[in-house]
Amino acid sequence: MRVMPVFGTRPEAIKMCPLVRALKEDEAFDVRVCVTGQHRELLDGVLDAFSVTAEYDLGIMRPGQTLSDITCGVLSGMARVLLEARPELVLVHGDTTTAFAAALAAYYARIPVAHVEAGLRTGDLYAPYPEEFNRVAVGDLAALHFSPTERARENLLREGKDPARIFVTGNTVIDALRTTVRADFSHPLLTRAAGRRLILMTAHRRENLGRPMERIFSAVRTLAKAHSDVFVVYPVHPNPEIRLLAERMLSDVRNIALTAPMDVFDFHNFLSRATLVLTDSGGAQEEAPFFGVPVLVMRDTTERPEGLDAGTAMLVGTRTETVLAGVETLLCDPAAYARMARAKNPYGDGYASLRIRDILKNRAD
Ligand code: UD1
Ligand code: UDP
DSSP states (O other): OEEEEEEOSHHHHHHHHHHHHHHHTSTTOEEOOEEOOSSSHHHHHHHHHTTOOOSEEOOOOOTTOOHHHHHHHHHHHHHHHHHHHOOSEEEEETTSHHHHHHHHHHHHTTOOEEEESOOOOOSOTTTTTTHHHHHHHHHHHOSEEEESSHHHHHHHHHTTOOGGGEEEOOOHHHHHHTTTOOTTOOOHHHHHHTTSEEEEEEOOOGGGTTHHHHHHHHHHHHHHHHOTTEEEEEEOOSOHHHHHHHHHHHTTOTTEEEESOOOHHHHHHHHHTOSEEEEOOSHHHHHGGGGTOOEEEOSSOOSOHHHHHHTSEEEOOSOHHHHHHHHHHHHHOHHHHHHHHHSOOOSOOSOHHHHHHHHHHHHHO
């Protein structure tokens, strides 16, 4: 079966590489990977880390790219690639503009689409923006839906999707985590953090750019100054708007380390050793509970309510006071901390890729 996994950003790559590897190991599949290059350095780092090479690279990234730029670039690039490679199935992941535009290109070429990490919803088209639209649109175009959780499956059933085409597999991000963490990992920043409580932070969402990001940074600045026994590590997204603000507001605080984006091995190893994670990321909400690390989500809503229900994550919004209050609770209330740290990871067992491969294989037979 000729299959074409398509992805373009760091999180898609981290979650698709385990599946690409599983498919490439099985001779039932002729796998042609297409990367859109919506991200460049962030994407290439993940491909290197998982030793995955792409047969096609659309190379679309431009500084300051708009959503229209990404959509147009992917749509026209994919039209050419699909014509040449003629896959029988296109696999896309999640909710990025790459996923949306690649699924649309496949639909225009009358090639069926399989959606990995299908069925996540907030119900609000602007939160997160534009990801909620992207995943709803991919869901409507897809012929097969691989949902990470039962709850995601229920979202799709509520929208009237055919139950025979929805499969609950777990999230492939847990597959990736099984291969990246090492007991003997060392890093200069971990040495600097030694003896202090490590807070790992990420913040990059489009809807948090501007005032919300300023309020978040103000909270982190205040908490670092108030707790000298805490060490904050923040690998800053390369988006210049975020980088410049982080440098302006946080670079002079001694127990905050701003770093370049970490490669995925470093990030997972830091995560596994963190006291808590402060993030607006989707993937980090799924990864942290695997290590028993509580997650404070700097958003007003999440498409990953499983973590809230299980007690692995807490929404703290983007207001300075609410972010601060969330961190203070975890730092100062050992019982509250223990409850979150002990909660069970609801996102899978690390074998999602193999399940997806088997489902595709049975359908091809
Ligand atoms: C994208 C996804 C978002 C995902 C995020 C993961 C969309 C609309 N958004 O958002 O869902 O959570 O990726 O990180 O698909 N840049 C670089 N080098 C890189 C990557 C980005 O310089 O390797 C800079 C560029 O200036 C680019 C900017 O970051 O213009 C924003 O990148 P873009 O892909 O447009 O959006 P993200 O915010 O990264
Ligand atoms: N990540 C990484 N290096 C970093 C920060 C994050 O490798 O410096 C990984 C992290 O492990 C997770 C993914 O990037 O798997 C999350 O990506 P991001 O937060 O950019 O996007 P989202 O998940 O919100 O779409």
